[in-house]
Amino acid sequence: MPRFIEGEPYILKNFSSDRGYLFVGMKYVISIYENTTVYNKLGAKLVVTIPEMCNELEYRSDDFWECYIRFFTGTIWHPVGTCRMGTDINNYSGKTT
Numbered sequence: 001m002p003r004f005i006e007g008e009p010y011i012l013k014n015f016s017s018d019r020g021y022l023f024v025g026m027k028y029v030i031s032i033y034e035n036t037t038v039y040n041k042l043g044a045k046l047v048v049t050i051p052e053m054c055n056e057l058e059y060r061s062d063d064f065w066e067c068y069i070r071f072f073t074g075t076i077w078h079p080v081g082t083c084r085m086g087t088d089i090n091n092y093s094g095k096t097t
Contacts, residue, residue: 019066022069023062026069027065048068050068
C-alpha cells in the first residue's frame with residue numbers, strides 16, 4: 001500500500017552551510033578585482049547593488065555579506081526526487097510495471 005506524505009517537500013540545498021568559507025571567498029574575489037593594475041590605473045570602483053533588506057548593515061561587514069549572499073544566491077539545479085509518478089499500468093503495453 002503506498003504511503004502519502006502530507007505537506008510540501010523540504011529541499012535542503014546546503015547553501016551557506018559554513019559562513020566562513022562564503023565570506024573568505026567573497027572577500028578574496030573582491031581583493032583580486034580591486035588590486036589589479038588595470039583596475040587601479042582606470043580608477044575603477046566596485047559597484048554593489050545593495051538590497052533594501054541589507055541597508056541597515058555596515059557595508060562590507062560579515063553581516064552585510066551574509067545578507068547580500070542570501071539575497072542574490074540562487075540555483076540552476078533542478079531538484080528532483082525518487083517518488084513514483086503515474087499509475088502502475090504501462091500505457092503502451094497494458095502490463096503492470
